[in-house]
Amino acid sequence: MSELAWIDAALIAARPQAIGALLRYFRDLDTAEEAFQDACLRALKAWPRNGPPRDPAAWLILVGRNSGIDAARRASRHSELPPEEILSPLEDVEAPMAERLDGGDYRDDVLRLMFICCHPDLPPSQQIALALRIVCGLTVPQIARAFLVGESAMEQRITRAKTRIARADVPFETPGAADRADRLGAVADMAYLIFNEGYSAADDPQGDRATLCGEAIRLARLLLRLFPAEPEVMGLLALMLLQHARAAARVDSSGQIVLLEDQDRSLWNADMIAEGLALLDKALRHRRRGPHQTRAAIAALHARAATPEQTDWDQIQRLYAALEILEPSPVVTLNRAVAVSRASGAGEALAMIEPLEGRLAGYFYFFGVKGALLSQLGRSAEARTAFDRAIGLATTAAEAAHIRNHLDRLMKDSADAGA
Template sequence: MTAAAQIETTFREEHGRILAALISQLGDFTLAEDALQEALVNALERRESDGVPRNPAAWLMTVAMHRAIDRLRRAATLERKAALLDSLATQDELKMDDSIPDDRLKLMFTCCHPSLALEAQVALTLHTLGGLSTQEVARAFLVPVPTMAQRLARARAKMRNAGIPYRVPPAEMLPQRLDALLAVIYLIFNEGYCASSGDTLTRHELCGEAIRLCRLLVALLPQSAEARGLLALMLLHDSRREARLNATGELILLDEQDRARWDQARIHEGIAVLKAAFALHDPGPYQVQAAISALHAEAPTAEATDWRQIVILYDTLATMTPSVVVEVNRAVAMAMAWGAETGLQMLLRLDSCADGFYPYHAARADLLRRTNQSEAAADAYERALALCSNHAERAYLQQRLREMLNLAS
């Protein structure tokens, strides 16, 4: 690996952790981000003459802190920054609270501050610590990229202007931030399980990190049924990872996957974790989603799947957390349980609120195909393609589109 590649890899993998540590000391998102970006530029410029530092992450943090101090010294408001400068200049290392035994989880709790709206907490933490770009966060929230960029800017400004502290809350306050943190972990997993763009269907490092964080969270808050539910859900989804592509990298949908390739150890663990969550008698949406995934995992064949029970679970989920995502999945489940025409009619009712949601058009195209409406299916596949950026998914959609165009001609 070249020096430049090693530095860039370190930056990508450690960006969230370093940035959050800088923010916790500086109390200013913009200053921290600018300083870290300058540190990366400096590292890349010096790589040929100086090589790669023995500990690139620590080096980037140190250089970024020095850049931040330089910026503060140049600022017109230097007098108001004097106390901060005095403390920063004497620090040899950034010290963090040790009450949570993992740096990234600790910093996520720090960023999920209840003074922000829940959506802002999740978006800000995903972008700052989750390793997701503004585009990827926008996709997770089903909004345009400029809209998400504005929301992130407003959230940063509120944290700065309101003087919201960047510190780990005491143990008794952690449950107040749990909903946001669970959403962050799940969205990191989702981006890993089905990457919003790029040549690979999955980003294994994001899936693994989300599961790792959730395991830590379950250990930290063992009475949280929803933390266990989320862990079960991710384990059950992750069990199918190796069966989602064939040998040539083509996408294989759930009902066509070779179930012998599913990870049985993951399935058994996921079901055991889900049973432990149910035993806490505190139902929630992650547990319901995990129960749906468990029904898929336990079915020996696609035909043996209990789709009627899955529809009932989606009915429950729609009551708990109504969203276009749930409604699209519920319509697909109804198509499997009661026939494609039934599911299609339910899906078409969502047209006005789901036009920008790629899975809606993919599902609509599939149900139109299954009801022998080739021309309409082709139009739907074209719309899905316009919204899809992942190479593997696009290849699948293009193949289906060609089939529909051939039938329609």
């Protein structure tokens, strides 16, 4: 690996901690970001010459803070800057700085930085964009490509989000235990939103949107490092790894989504599955169930099945039932019904989903599932009506194709079963 690549990796890894600390000093997101950028530029000059510092984050925080203070002085006095050698004598200040950065402080810095990105005033799309820009350090063009929007639209979205945050009260005091738990929950949910944004990118499985999954996994890893004893954070990382492990098998050579039961399981990433299962194992020892752990447990049952036929659908439907209690939602019930149809038959599943129609009337997947269940029960005319509505509700070609594949397969199954 080249020197530049190492420096780049170190800067990316240090970013949340460094910007989090700079935000605490300057109490202003733009100032903190500019100070960090400046520190990175200096690192690119200094590190190849002097070797990487022992603690890159501490180095960046110190240099960034000096640079931010200089910028503020420059702005207020319009005076000449002293020469750079005088400005930042960096070599011997590292160790005391690193000592001052005690673990608790830095943990709350990173959590605060992530937490302000999921401020309740911001719609989810702005939360995700802001987190990707500020915490992950993706460039605006990268984020714009990931969201399939133009650069200037994305620039505006991020600027609007920052303006809202600047007006809102950002809590800088050290949070109490209850506040910290609330923040952690909100931040974990945001990381899951980012993951889903990437995961649902059926139209672009290996491209820019898919990088969102990698970023979300990095955020979840960071959260778990900060909060090593939180079973929901373990569950969240496990869930992401178990789902992302299937990335290479989810799409065929023509770009079409491949359904779970049709996937070539030899393409699943065994390392990610092993790590996901190990994390879930750790989480379940705590016996404090939560939605992320439950979703991870469902993903784990799929990962453990060597063939689709070995899938433990009964256990999966029980886990969806547990998820319904933890996080009641008609979509969860719909998913449970799919598992029930595998475990106990289409009739029971159809009875479960019929009461949901009012609330899921705009959801293409609902009508896809309904049509499939009806066709399994031999009610072809009603099935066709449901399929038509499903296709009509699909918002992208990939979605429509996905549903069509799904339906074709379920229809074929029912035809096979009837044969």
